[in-house]
Every structure is written in structure tokens, then in C-alpha cells.
Amino acid sequence: MHIDKVTRRAYNIEPNMCWECYSCVKACPHHAIDVRGYADFAPLGHSVRVKRDEEKGVIAWRIKFRNGKKDMDLLAPITTKPWGQYIPQLADVPAPSQDQRDSQLLFNEPKYIRMDDGDIHTLKSNGLKMVEGVEAY
């Protein structure tokens, strides 16, 4: 995005490298960015607009068809918790022991990786081995 100093408007400097990802649309605090589908295959006269609200944890969409027959409002949650607060600061958690370092475990494991919260799956624990070649396929 660049700003046109004369018209004082922002514009996409390279539309043919735009993914229509709407990241810029969501980020603009004034909802000033509109998207018009690509001229090559999207006829004029449609609209898809969006409002994302981190505080409320929702995103709201409005889709209008070219022929005016469909006009949809769709709402989805974007988070279930206050933004970012439930992500741990790993600099402050108790440091891993040498045993943990030497094991295959990652942070917070073996929580969640087993039905019984037991140790990590290995070939041995699961009764498996690796065999070379097509016969083993």
C-alpha cells in the first residue's frame, strides 16, 4: 500500500500480486479499504466487507451479490480469551531439568499427547520397527 499524495488516498501498488487476503482491509482502523474482485474474472457490482474486533473477539462479514438477490451477514468468533493473556511467558516458567533436555519431550509435554498422560510414543512403546525397502510397504 502506498499513499497518493495528491488525492491523499492509499492504494495497492501491485494489484496483480494481491491475494485478496483482506489483511490490509482488516487492519485499517477507519475501514477505508474496499476490495473489488479481479477484473479478469469477477464482474463488477458485488461487495464483501469485513469488520474485525479484537476486543469483542469477533469478526463480522457482509456479502452482497451482484444481482442483489443475496445479502448475507455472517459473524464468527476469533478468540475465546482476552487477547494474548493466556500465552505463557516461557522465560519465567521453571527451567527444564537435564532429564527433560535429554528426553524427546517438548514444553508442557507429555500433557495432551497421550490418552493416559503417560510418556511419549516411541517405536518401542508402540511395538513398531523401521524396515528398508519395498517389501515392507
Place this chain on the structure above:
Amino acid sequence: MGYKTIVEDNIDILVAGAGLGGTGAAFEARYWGQDKKIVIAEKANIDRSGAVAQGLYAINCYMGTRFGENNPEDHVRYARIDLMGMVREDLLFDMARHVDSAVHQFEEWGMPIMRNPKTGAFLREGRWQIMIHGESYKPLVAEAAKKSADKVFNRICVTHLLMDEAKENRVAGAVGFNVRTGNYHVFKSKAVVVGAGGASNIYKPRSVGEGAGRVWYAPWSSGSAYGLLIGAGAKMTQMENRIVLARFKDGYGPVGAYFLHLKTYTQNGLGEEYESKWFPALEEMVGKRYLDVEASHVSHRPIPTCLRNHAFINEVNAGRGPIHMVTMEAFQDPHLEEIGWHNFLGMTVGQAVLWAATDVDPKYENPELTTSEPYVMGSHATGCGAWCSGPEDVSPDEYFWGYNRMTTVEGLFGAGDAVGGTPHAFSSGSFTEGRLAAKAACKYIDDGKAEGIRVSDEQINRRKEEIYKPMEHYKIYRNEITAGTVNPNYINPRQALDRLQKLMDEYAGGVTVSYMTNEKLLNIGLKKMKTLEEDLEKIAAENIHELLRAWEVKHRHLTSEAVIQHTLFRKETRWPGYYYRGDAMKVDDDNWHVLTVSRRDPQTGEYTMEKAPLYHIVEE
């Protein structure tokens, strides 16, 4: 040129590219390296960068071990079948045994993951996929990475890795430039995790003109994960294993939720089921080991994605297109209709835009599908990427050289698209691979393996000159512009990209040739690739933005050359529906039940190819 040189020194772990793999690496590195200096260098802004910029509506890799759903080896078998046998099963097993811990943490952090009200387990879309409201997936994992990193450098296009001058084949950091200020950035680091993502736009896309950016994988996926690693002399694997996707036409909207959750299905232009009629001939072509129509029918063994593509492509070529997705039944249910739309708003908005613009209401009209141009990226349903070490408790000797997810260059690690042989990792698996790489990188440093690294000013200055050369070239020759972009002494980045896409398309099996190639064509392709390489030395950048495009096309070029070299090496048609070697149309297990491994000599540009043994996980 008035650009500053900014040096960031004494880094322990540099994350080059922070998408799903890179954010996982930065997050986890802090735990194993609480006193270490962790730095991110990212081309865009990590809040929205990478393939997950728009969000996702599903997490495609989740075992559900906790709910008794699957074990890691089940997923390995699935990926193995889908890729016609060619996967790194040690890496896959390792990813699968950890991936659930990443997904449950996402939920703890606030990601809305849908639950099955009856069982309490995550709501399944398919056997491996769970449904999420993932519009904010990327900002969420970025938040985790920001909490862990000492510094995040956004808007840095990393162009090269720095190499240690004290010990051969050891990494020492990376360099790049700021795509806004133009400043030169030097990162001196003991270890580097490359998470710079896969490659879109190396084949001519079906999209044209203004819509040329509406490709399936993100247009900013510039093959940098491969370009950086190949440039540093790391070995690569399975680079021939590009992927072609059946997607909604023009918008490239994904079909996973439609098939699996909405239970929509495909038919040809005459309204007929068409897939099954192609399977008997396919069974002959690939052999019963990979497609046993009768057994699949009984056991519900999945049919490899490439083979389903083959049926699609052949049906269209037989004149019975277009292929339609039958949505009219499912969409009568208002709940399913809503999911259908949310699915696109959550991860491919452009498809919703397109349907609104063309008045396609899937409730009353079955939308068209198409097969895409090929893509090269190793985290989706395909396995291109670096030849990496596996974990010591799983990997056989040939797959193990010290540190998990370390490439064949010491201290240089990969995650996500960067790692080869690990298809079906997707978002959650890529994040998990980042975590694994970060733990291993910390151990590498703690073991003293990064002692005594030396980077000379000569290396730093040489790279600087190389990086800005396209701008110098422009300044020298701009007076010779005859009209617009026509110049006898340079090409601009767009022209280079167009040439690359055209030659990949025509010689290496793109859409205009129905994915067909052969040895002769590939050799011509390689020759043209060399002259393109020469012209890339004369690429001209008018400004910093074009400089970014220049380096992207250079990374794409390195990636593409590897694709051709690998395709040439593997003399068989291993994945009909992804590409065809017209001179070797059958699967040839006697000679090619192996992984392909390449190395490009950074000094000479010469390729060496080898076969690596293929190990399968079996019951004891």
C-alpha cells in the same frame, strides 16, 4: 546508495521467516534456551505473514490421541499411502507424536476450536482434520512468538545465509534488507531455523492479468525456504514431488470441508460420477500395491490424491468437463450453507468475492472445479524440502546425523515447508516442527557445536554488493530504456518471473501441457534455466519494492532448477495426476522405491543426485 548497514550480533537462534514453522520455533526456543538470544527476521509482519495470513477454518493435522482416536503410526500410514510410499516416516512419526500438544495449547491460548457436543472431543471434519474458527490463527501464534523472542525484525527479506569461515559447512547467520527502508541487515547467529515457506508462482498460474496473484498458495511464498537452503549447499529431497490441487475454479477455494464435512461430491459435465471408471487403467499403471480398487472398496483405504487428480484431468481431456462440485443438496440445510460460506471467509476470502461477483449461489448452482498449476512446498500434501536429520530414538542411521530437523549444513535447521519428506504436516505440524527444531538448536549450542564461529567483513560486504546489484544495474542502464520496460541490457523482476513460469509450465509439466514432460523436455528446460540464471545477474530494480521482487524470483529460480533436476533423475511416473514422465509412464518400484536427494555446489552451481533408502514403519 544511502543505505545503512545494521548488524545484530551475538544471536543464539535466528528464525528466518516466521510463519507457522518459525513462530513455533521462536516460541519453543525460549523454554530450552531461557538465557539465549532469540531473534526473528521476517519478510512481512509476523502478525499476518505466510500461508495462514487469511486464517484457516480447519487444523488439518491432529491425532486426537488423548481421545483415543489415532496413534502416530496411523498418520504415518495415511501419509505414506497418499504419497505413493515416498515419505520420511521417522520425521512423520516424530511430528505426529507431538502435534496434539501444539493444538491443545492453541486452545488454551484462546483459539476457538469446535467441539463434538456428544463426545467432548474436537469436532472432526475428517479423520485428521478438526474444525476451528481460525481467522486469527496467525496473530495468535505470532503473539506467542513475540512473547518468546528478544527481537522481531519485520519487513526483512532474508536473501542469503552467512557461512562460518572457521569451519566448513557450518552456518553463521543470515543477511537481508528492509523492504521499506532499504537498509542492509546482518544477523550473526550460532544457529538458524529457516521457516521461509514454500513456492507458489514458479509455474505459470491459470490466473492472468490483474488477477494473477489469485493463486492457491500465497503469492508471497517465494520459495525462499528452498532458495536459502540450496544456496547454502544443503541437500534437498523429493523436489520432484510438486503438488496439483483440485480447487474451486478461479477463486482456488479449498475443497476439504466441502468433501469431508458438507458431504458434497463431484460429477462431470453430464452429471455423471466419473472417477471410478479411470481406476482400472490406473491400477495397471501404478500397480496393485498403490491402487487396489477392489480392496479399497472393502477397506476404505484412501485413494492417493494424485490418482484422483488423474481421473479429473483425464475426464476433462476426454471432453466431458467441466467437473462440478455438487453443493445443491448440502446447501439446502441452512446450517451447512453457513459453514460453507464461513469456510471461505475464514481462509480464502477471494472465493466468496468471486461467487458474489458471478452470482453463483451454491444452493441453486453447482460451482465449477479445476486442477491448479503445480506448487512446491513440503508441509501440505507433498514432501519437497531439505534432507534433515530425524530424532535419535526413531531414525535409522541413514536418516540421523545428530540433531533433529538439522539440514546437512551444521547449525542450519528447518521447519514446515523447508523440511523434506514430511507431507501432511499442515499448519499444526509445521508449528510442531518449529518447536522440534528449536529444541535441537538449543542443544546444538549447549553441546558447544557453535564455538568459534567467524564471519569476515569481506563476506558481509560481498553479500551487500550482491544484494543491491539489481539497483545498481538499473541506474547504469536506465537511459537505454526504449519504451516502458523494454531495455537491451536488463530484464525487470516481472519479466524474469514470466519467463520462469513459462518455461516451467512448458518443459516441466505445467497446466498448458496437462502436466506432461519427458527427458528431452526437461533437458531443454535446464538449458533455458541456465540462461535465465545469467540474465538474473542483469536483473534491474527501479526501487526497493522491485528489489524484493528481484530476490524473490532468484529464490524461485533456485527452487525451480532443483525441481527439474529431481524430475529428470526419477525415471518413472510416481504420482500420475501431479506430473507425468511421458518416457516412463509407469511406477517402477524395482528402481525407484527410494527417496531422491540432491546437492547443488554453491561454488560451481553443479548438481549431484543420489538415491536414499526408503524405510517403512511396520509392526514388530
